[in-house]
Amino acid sequence: MDAYQNVGIKRRLGRFFRRDGRALIFAMDHGFEHGPTDFEEHWEHVNPRVIIKKVMRAGVDGVMMLPGIARIAGNDVRPDRGLMIKLTSKTNLRPKDAQLLQSQLGFVEDAIKLGADAIAATVYWGSPQEDVMMRQFAEIASYAHDLGFPVVQFAYPRGPYIDEKYGSKEDYRVVMYGARAAAESGADMIKTYWTGSSETFAKVVDAAAGVPVLLSGGAKAENPVDFLKVVYGVVEAGGAGAVVGRNIFQRENPEPLIKTLIRVIHRNEEPEEAAKAEGLI
Numbered sequence: 049m050d051a052y053q054n055v056g057i058k059r060r061l062g063r064f065f066r067r068d069g070r071a072l073i074f075a076m077d078h079g080f081e082h083g084p085t086d087f088e089e090h091w092e093h094v095n096p097r098v099i100i101k102k103v104m105r106a107g108v109d110g111v112m113m114l115p116g117i118a119r120i121a122g123n124d125v126r127p128d129r130g131l132m133i134k135l136t137s138k139t140n141l142r143p144k145d146a147q148l149l150q151s152q153l154g155f156v157e158d159a160i161k162l163g164a165d166a167i168a169a170t171v172y173w174g175s176p177q178e179d180v181m182m183r184q185f186a187e188i189a190s191y192a193h194d195l196g197f198p199v200v201q202f203a204y205p206r207g208p209y210i211d212e213k214y215g216s217k218e219d220y221r222v223v224m225y226g227a228r229a230a231a232e233s234g235a236d237m238i239k240t241y242w243t244g245s246s247e248t249f250a251k252v253v254d255a256a257a258g259v260p261v262l263l264s265g266g267a268k269a270e271n272p273v274d275f276l277k278v279v280y281g282v283v284e285a286g287g288a289g290a291v292v293g294r295n296i297f298q299r300e301n302p303e304p305l306i307k308t309l310i311r312v313i314h315r316n317e318e319p320e321e322a323a324k325a326e327g328l329i
């Protein structure tokens with residue numbers, strides 16, 4: 049029989065993933081990580097309660113936020129959807145060199161008090177500060193797992209050595225390395241970059257050895273169909289969905305895009321067909 053913790057981890061993961069094993073999660077740590085300027089396209093979304101209510105209505109499976117915003121808007125996340133609380137971040141105000149470190153800004157206990165269903169932390173694989181983030185992740189994961197909480201790793205390769213050797217942090221060899229490192233360090237869910245093709249992303253999924261891999265959304269695409277094609281490619285590759293921030297909250301009415309994403313992720317619909325069906329294009 050399963051240990052108590054394993055039951056908790058499975059139940060809580062089940063609040064994010066539908067029966068198909070996929071999820072669409074809304075990300076909203078940008079006010080901290082990029083600064084409030086990220087919300088200037090639609091300023092009312094700087095109010096977390098406004099945007100969370102919109103994404104809930106549209107049907108996202110879960111939401112990711114930092115502890116202080118969970119205190120303000122966590123209650124707007126419906127009880128049957130996943131609440132992911134991230135415990136590391138950095139500001140864009142730091143000097144450039146220090147941007148390669150995510151620092152811990154909250155504790156597992158805080159996330160649990162706030163009603164989290166999963167706990168997240170970022171590791172910049174390849175950063176000169178990799179060691180600090182590895183240790184941070186290990187401490188968070190060990191404690192969270194003991195208490196029955198799944199742990200999500202934002203596995204983002206970045207740093208000067210990567211640029212020098214591979215030319216880009218999106219090179220599939222680097223992304224799959226990060227995903228593998230995340231799986232080997234005990235993550236229950238991995239969020240990472242698009243590698244440019246479904247074939248290469250399938251390798252990232254394989255390297256994660258069964259740990260679900262979700263796309264990290266990225267900057268808002270001018271043409272939403274371009275973004276939908278990426279998400280379609282992730283699903284084709286065996287990926288478990290997407291964690292999307294700017295492509296959602298930088299739209300006044302994110303509902304048609306969210307509903308289209310749900311069609312693509314959960315019903316395998318072709319991007320253009322799905323977008324037409326939701327009146328997005």
Ligand SMILES: O=P(O)(O)OC[C@H]1O[C@](O)(COP(=O)(O)O)[C@@H](O)[C@@H]1O
Nearest residue numbers: 075077078081265266267292293294
């Ligand atoms: O470090 P970067 O690439 O500037 O972006 C990090 C941001 O991207 C995310 O990981 C995902 O959000 P987006 O979909 O807006 O890219 C956020 O959680 C985070 O704030």
